[in-house]
Amino acid sequence: MGIVLSQCFIAxxxxxxxxxxxxxxxxxxxxxxxxxxxxxWVTVGSPEQPGVNIVLEPPAADPQATPADRDAxxxxxxxxxxxxxxxxxxxxxxxxxxxxxxxxEVLQEPVDQPFGVRDCxxxxxxxxxxxxxxxxxx
Numbered sequence: 771m772g773i774v775l776s777q778c779f780i781a782x783x784x785x786x787x788x789x790x791x792x793x794x795x796x797x798x799x800x801x802x803x804x805x806x807x808x809x810x811w812v813t814v815g816s817p818e819q820p821g822v823n824i825v826l827e828p829p830a831a832d833p834q835a836t837p838a839d840r841d842a843x844x845x846x847x848x849x850x851x852x853x854x855x856x857x858x859x860x861x862x863x864x865x866x867x868x869x870x871x872x873x874x875e876v877l878q879e880p881v882d883q884p885f886g887v888r889d890c891x892x893x894x895x896x897x898x899x900x901x902x903x904x905x906x907x908x
Contacts, residue, residue, distance in 0.1 A: 773882070774821065775822055776821065776822065776823065777813070777822070777823040777824070777825055778823075778824055778825070779824075779825045779827055779853075780825070780826055780827070780853050780856070780882050780894070780896075780898055781827060781828065781829040781831075781843065781847050781853060781896065782826045782827070782828070782829075782894070782895070782896040782898075783828070783829065783844065783848075783896050784895065785810050785812050785826060787876065787895040787896075788812065788826045788894065788896060789812060790895075791812075791827075791872070791894050792814045792824070792826065792868070793814060794834070794872075794894065795868070795869055795874065796857075796869070797816075798814040798815055798816055798824070798877050799814065799815060799816075799817050800804040800812065800813070800814055801814060801815055801823060802812040802823075802869050809827075809828060809831055810823055810828070811823070811826070811827050811831070812826040813825050813826070816824065822865060824855075829844050829846075829847045829852070830841035830842075830843035830844070834862050846892035847887070847896055847897055847898075848879055848894055848897060849897065850897035850899065851897075852897075852898060853897040853898045853899070854898070855899070855900050855901070856896065856898075856900075856901045856902075856903055857879045857900065857901070857902050857903070858876065858902075858903055858904070858905065859902050859903070859904055860904065861904065862880050862888045862889060862890055862902055862903065863880050863888075865880065865890070866890045866901050866902065869892055869902070870892075873877060874892045874893065874894070874895075875892060875893040876890075876891075876892055877891035877892055877893060877899070878890050878891040880896060886905075886906040887903045887904060887906060888903070888906075888907060889901055889902060889903040
């Protein structure tokens with residue numbers, strides 16, 4: 771029995787800002803943009819991974835979430851305490867330069883980690899932690 775990742779979710783507080791970052795800066799393609807009952811979900815993904823989707827959704831988009839839950843999630847998102855996503859790139863220094871040039875908040879410039887990868891880190895427009903990792907060269 772094989773198991774593969776199909777989709778993951780990232781909370782965003784402004785879909786237009788998120789699209790400008792994920793589509794225009796990172797180069798992900800928009801696969802779906804849906805509004806339903808006052809909520810919007812945008813699905814993006816890498817052209818190199820057609821079967822893996824990232825859903826950009828409002829914090830606490832679950833219809834079962836209470837107003838207090840939604841408020842708590844919005845406060846956590848504003849502090850940058852939700853989610854963390856790691857992307858792989860074949861050239862972390864070029865990726866860093868492109869993302870930094872967009873004005874994204876830099877958390878860590880490219881560095882060789884003791885566990886073998888070279889990586890860097892940013893926050894997306896909603897405050898989510900994003901790491902970009904280059905595997906060790908063989």
